[in-house]
Amino acid sequence: MSHASDLIATDIEAYLAEHERKDLLRLLTCGSVDDGKSTLIGRLLHDSKMIYEDQLAGLEADSTTIGSAGDHLDLALLMDGLKAEREQGITIDVAYRYFSTARRKFIVADTPGHEQYTRNMATGASTCQLAVILVDARHGVLDQTRRHSYIASLLGIRNVVVAVNKMDLVDWSSDVFEAICAEYQGFAAGLDFADQYFLPMSALLGDNVVGPGDHLDWFDGPPLMEYLETVDVDAAVDVDRLRLPVQLVVRPDLDFRGFAGTVASGVVRPGDPIVALPSGIPSTIGRIVTFDGDLNEAGPGDAVTVTLTDEIDVSRGDLLVGVEHPPIRAHDVDAMVVWMADAEMQPGRQYLLQSINGLSNVSVSSIEHRVDVNSLERVPAETLGLNDIARCGLTSDRALLFDPYTMNRQTGSFVLVDRMNNATVAAGMMLGQSSIWNRSPDAGLIRHRSEITPAERVARLGQRSCTVLLTGLTAAGKSTIAAALERRLFDRGRTTMRLDGENIRLGISRDLGFGARDRSENLRRVAEVALLANRQGLIVI
Template sequence: MAPEHDLLRFLTCGSTDDGKSTLIGRLLHDSHLIYEDVLTSLEADSVTQGSAGDRVDLALLTDGLRAEREQGITIDVAYRNFSTARRTFIIADTPGHEQYTRNMATGASTCQLAVILIDARHGVLPQTKRHSYIISVLGIRQVVVAVNKMDLVGWSAERFAEIREDYRSFAKTLDFGEPYFLPLSALLGDNVVDAGDNLGWFDGPPLLEHLETVDADADVDLDHFRMPVQMVTRPNPEFRGYAGTVASGVLRPGDPVVALPSGLGSTVERIVTFDGDLDVAGPGRAVTVTLADEIDISRGDLFVKPGDAPQRAHQLDAMVVWMDEAEMEPGSSYLLQSANTVSNCTIRSLRHRVDINTGTHEPALGLGLGLNDIGRCVVASDRELTFDPYRSNHATGSFVLVDRLSNATVGAGMIIGAASAWDHAPDAALVRQRSEISDAERAIRFGQQPCTILLTGLTAAGKSTLATALERELFDRGKVSIRLDGENVRMGISRDLGFSAQERSENLRRVSEVARLVNGQGLIAIAALVAPNGEVRRRARDLVGADRYVEVFVDTPIEVCRERDPHGLYAMADSGEIPRFPGVSATYDRPADADLRVDTSTESVDECVAAIVRVLTERGFLRGPSTP
């Protein structure tokens, strides 16, 4: 049989009655993995409870609850283990009914691959899309789209192709690779274990062969060591061990480790298991670690390697799958349970809900999350949380929300990152004060329409020079503007900020808030900032308002920027004196949809300013309502 470590966890999902349980039963039956006494029992149950006609109803193998057999649906998650000569498998048979979506999400949370079933007669249904979106959110990248019941559509290649293209069109918005599309009949067995005789037009491998050969370790993180401590063991005075499961990375005796949140460090002496000591432990391995030093470590601490700490924050930006019939409303309080801590938390805000049919985001102002809804939330904890983004590490990047009174799990969360001030909703007690001067009156007085111009580019690209020249040009034209230069801002409203990605984001948020206030007074704001993150720039556009926002990409080559650099910042970044320097040791996201691109290495300052003025003129910002 297959070696124990070559393990693939997968689930079957899809809409109700798409054949998930039958598929698992057929997979086990045709692989000769059902014991004779179990098969005999299935044959007897099929007579009284089956729905497969004269055949053995293989769905009964996993549908074990009385309610499941009576209704012919899966309610709870059923697990089955089996092995072939190539690999060991754990299957999660998850329910398709919308009412039990929370059970499906639970079953999917530990899987590496998903088999999404589609009834060939009905095609892609809303629940198919909901399950696909949950799979995407849960970070499952390996997907098989099994078009089942091909026997009921005459084994039609055209129908299979139609469903394949329909699903592809929907799945463009999802975060997984190209699925493996497979036509099959779970009832008759074609393309489950063997190819069969009815799908000769399809030349791909059957389901079992694909499952045996797919790369199960494609997304395994071997670089960043994480091990939550689940228990401290002390069987005798001479032994103190720290038990847990390696979530990611690799550990060996002699490796240095740090325990969080204390930050105390030591060296690994032994890696102990029931079968003896190990020379190396990788992801998924349950071990007990002993250390060279006596340090204070308790359940809930997290072992990491020195210099490779996860993120820490009190507020999280997370996707939440809601699992309770009582609606989740912003401001509600719950217990937050993660891999290494339990804390009190509050849903600070709901940024948007997801329309699972289109993948689009629905504004959630004044709304909450209902049963089976998915939304992006800001979650605030009363204690600092240690985490990785869910995409990097499922174990340290996930959490569940628990109702304080019933102790029931009401939501599952996948952490995107630390929440920033961008995500904070204003206090409900605050009321925005309105001016008695209308926008039209200001436009007549100043002879202009308000806007915000963001000049973004690498350090020494020429942003401040252009901002100063543009301010002069607008002044000479009788326009009224305010210049928000990056260095000036950091000597004032952002003097408390450094240059990490989070702090750069907050700097742009503050500038954008000032620019919005300035625009509200009818003035033009000119901001000159590096602003290296494309997503943060998009949020600045949303905050100011797309109709008032002009993004100018100062696309000067980095070689020219280095030559101009008056303060030697690039040389300091090269030597490591300045960490996280955009263009050198940190990423600068080149704008793909800027309103204007200029290059100060090939265009003069006057030419660049003239190009910006043309854009402002074309969009109507440099004329008042009374100007022809």
């Protein structure tokens, strides 16, 4: 709903032009159960005169019959639209409301506080720029407060309002407010928030929501609405790395073939060279077509159709990128995963990964650690349960094209889908390629070939090169067998090299630990040394 303006009656065109120029703020309310999230949004709408008369009349009637706010209007009923939500007095699904003021437009997501519905909170937060984290002044910072804060930080939200609600139930005590602020600041020191604004309020009575109210004269900061109208949440827009995911191939007739999508980052202009991925075929932008006519350029957030000067194979799920800034291409990726299913996640199980460039078959290759949302400590984990957050390694059957989530939220995000029932079981943020095996060498390096052929080495040494890998459990006798094999081959006149695991750890792998990632890197180094020795004609053990 839009704010009242005299221009609506006198000059509707001017009003629409003024409205279009306002910037849009996407925000969500989150926190623990019954902290007053729905009531807060209802109060924002009510005190800002954003409720129609018939809605207000219905709210008054509902407050009498099913309300839970005593003699006051139950403003939470404006947001809790599901029958189950009204019966239980809780929020289950994410509810979105649009409204505007004279300064700004808003889309607010009311997310549930129950731990059971954390998956819905993550969904609501995925597109937001600011989070209003509510804390019940009676209970302070709870586990779900911490969990929602961590998820908001994980999803790239950098601005938060910590709204200490229900101050009327603690006699408007400034000491209570300051103690909660100190507790939250201690926890949030480990999160990646750029700006935190602490605010005492009463959503039920309206103090510090739209106006300052009568009970918080000891607090000198702006009320919530004023802060939301003026806060600067503009993140740096990436205009260098072009990412245009193809969502539809437009073919209305024989003379036109375009590729429709929303520019995720970068700027595209007619004449720009691009590369279509995953094929890697280059081309050039011909036109940028919209319903209102051709554009000279399109930037992040613009929904456009582009044509190419060459007839190349591009289909839904492909990615058009600039030639100078290719995305990461890898089969193995590191990702932060928020597990959303009741059934536990088991390493090795197959899932479908849906990302901006289509559907892939993946398996969870490892769980590096789980994050304890209370202490933010990393703890070992064999499986993941509902609402667990962990850093995992994923292996895909095809190369994934992505940017780290911190660089690009569109190309770095994904969901995991159960192959059996098509249920979404996890949301994730890609961090980078997890295996150094996929890393490409510098383009300026050239492999130098030996002038001695393999046949000459065979003739000189009287043997064919190979690698014998001995693997097994600790104390299984690998080193004993390797030493005996080396002696037998040496006695027979063969030229060998034995790469003992502990000797490797004392030398070229002394910087590595014993986690999954370091073990993989240790194996890669050993394999590279063995390959170099093989090329010299040696038998490697």
